[in-house]
Amino acid sequence: MLKSEIDSFIEQLNESAVKRNETVRPEQDLRKEYEGTARGNVKSVLILEAIGKKENIAVNEEDTKKAINEIAVRHNLKPEEVTKIYSVREGSLDALKSRLFGDKVLEFLLGKSVIQEKA
Numbered sequence: 001m002l003k004s005e006i007d008s009f010i011e012q013l014n015e016s017a018v019k020r021n022e023t024v025r026p027e028q029d030l031r032k033e034y035e036g037t038a039r040g041n042v043k044s045v046l047i048l049e050a051i052g053k054k055e056n057i058a059v060n061e062e063d064t065k066k067a068i069n070e071i072a073v074r075h076n077l078k079p080e081e082v083t084k085i086y087s088v089r090e091g092s093l094d095a096l097k098s099r100l101f102g103d104k105v106l107e108f109l110l111g112k113s114v115i116q117e118k119a
Helices: 002-019 027-054 061-074 079-088 092-112
Strands: none
Touching: 002 027, 027 092, 061 079, 061 092, 079 092
16 A cells, blocks of 8 residues: 555656656655655555545435536536546545545544544
């Protein structure tokens, strides 16, 4: 899990560098630099998954359709086009569902939290 998170960071950084005509940094340097951030991200995901499982939080078809419709509106596309884009790219639909799951767990936690102002 940690390796794939670091790989994702490196891929995004390399794509960004290429788009901006910048030099792509050595992979080993990037791995060292982003390992801590990736480790924190993985811990957060594992904590959210544990809370979601304990509280029986799940992403259903309606949640996914709603998200796809929102994306379609933002990008001036038809929902079917967005669904096709997510279906064609391997892992994209799973990533969307994972993000929706995390959002639902965070909404649950915010609903349970009591915020107090400091005097």
